[in-house]
Amino acid sequence: MASRNGEPTTKTSPVTANAQWGGRFAAGPAQIMSDINASIGFDKRMWQQDIEGSLAHAAMLGETGVISAEDQRAIAEGLGAIGREIAEGRFTFETALEDIHMNIEARLTERIGDAGRRLHTGRSRNDQVACDFKLWVRDAIDGLSAQMTGAMLALVERAAEHAADPMPGFTHLQTAQPVTFGHHLMAYVEMLARDRSRLADCRRRLNECPLGAAALAGTSFPIDRHHTAVALGFDRPTANSLDSVSDRDFALEFLAAAAICATHLSRLAEEIVIWCSAPFRFIRLSDAFTTGSSIMPQKRNPDAAELVRAKTGRIAGSLVALLTVMKGLPLAYGKDMQEDKEPVFEAADTLALCLAATEGMVRDLMPELGRMAVAAGQGFATATDLADWLVRTLKLPFRQAHHVTGRLVALAEAREVDLASLDLGAMQSIEPGITADVYGVLTVTASVASRTSFGGTAPANVAKEAARWRALLDAEQAA
Secondary structure (H helix, E strand, O other), X not given: OEOOOOOEEEEOOOOOOOHHHHHHOOOOOOHXXXXXHOOHHHHHHHHHHHHHHHHHHHHHHHHHOOOOHHHHHHHHHHHHHHHHHHHOOOXXXXXXHXXXXXXXXXXXXXXXXXXXXXXXXXXXXXXXXXXXXXXXXHHHHHHHHXXXXXXXXXXXXXXXXXXXXXXXXXXXXXXXXXXXXXXXHHHHHHHHHHXXXXXXXXXXXXXXXXXXXXXXXXXXXXXXXXXXXXXXXXXXXXXXXXXXXXXXXXXXXHHHHHHHHHHHHHHHHHHHHHHHOOOOOOEEOOHHHOEOOOOOOOOOXXXXXXXXXXXXXXXXXXXXXXXXXXXXXXXXXXHHHHHHHHHHHHHHHHHHHHXXXXXXXXXXXXXXXXXXXXXHOOOOOOHHHHHHHHHHHHOOOHHHHHHHHHHHHHHHHHHOOOHHHOOHHHHHHHOOOOOHHHHHHOOHHHHHHHOOOOOOOOHHHHHHHHHHHHHHHHHHHHO
8 A cells, every 4th residue: 555645655553463473472551551652654765675684584594494485485475575566655564563574574574484483593583684784885885985076076177177266274263274176166075975885884893794693692403604694795794693683883984974064065055155145245045055035035055055063963973863872781682672773873864964055055156256355365374385485585584584574474464554665664673584586476366376285285296186986086986
């Protein structure tokens, strides 16, 4: 049965004993117990991973002779049919069956009879859910990594476009030294590269298969856990049955990586908000990523950036939530661990949305290059260039050059001019050795061009680095 929007429905049955448990629980739980115990409302998202894991488990059971080839074929055909039912919105999820695992197993038994009851041989819901969850997180990592690549490409393309266009560089949000807009954007490429690397590390560590660890102690059936691990794309089976069912490090590590990435996106979002503001006006965003005001017709609000900035709290909160769940749990499995999935699902969804919005804004933004260039020269932004010239040309110790430059800045400030507008006589009144050559380093263009050290803002550096990243990312996407 499907809802009007085509999504699979979740049916709450009358409060009765869960037939899957047999005769142990003769009386049905109170409604409050049913409500708090059931996870089908959210873990049905793992239906594909649950079917994938069950297919691999059944194939292994057939291969080792634990179940007959006939039963294995029936299970495979039944699971395939159930997968189609769910994908097409024809599957009714039963709250009374608690979770995705029992819902699918019950439907399988309904379709194929006793063969369906044999599927659970040699496993428990404890190792089953750990396996399904790992598969889901692994898929989420792959999807988010691809999105990060897309955002990085957007930044690289815009950086290459503006490799030589100056803007003010800030520390403490105060004008520090001129940089280029391309250099500034490339800083976020580096951040996202580390984010992708963290997700890749997480993926490598999680890629061990817990299926077959059973409830906590392993199983007496002659199963082949290596067979199952290979079938599901894992590197190896997990080595300790207790750890297999109690480990949620992979979810915590995923959330930590997601929270750091969201923090990086939030920092860029904050800069976009600042750059769009009237006092700055460094960039403009189109109507696609802004909204108007209900009362002030002149307003163009960078709501997409503001929401990316705000949603970071959800992702960081998900990490704290799961850390809190796991912090006091003894081995092996506790029902507390049912609370692991919703934070991960929400964080993955939220990060995916933030990455999409960020890539969209980067591609959409229109820089006001003239205004950026003017701002790059304000606030005595070339003072460091003056100090460097004093060291390089007059051989002053840097601390002395720093002092001389400070006095020159104070003089220029008192005269309400910039450093380049101080006449030579005024400069020589502070440091007699200064010559007219000093004016060659006091322009914004000369300043950014001089920063040729590795990783510096010189336009040639930025263009080269953007080209390097573009080649790397294009190669990844082509592979």
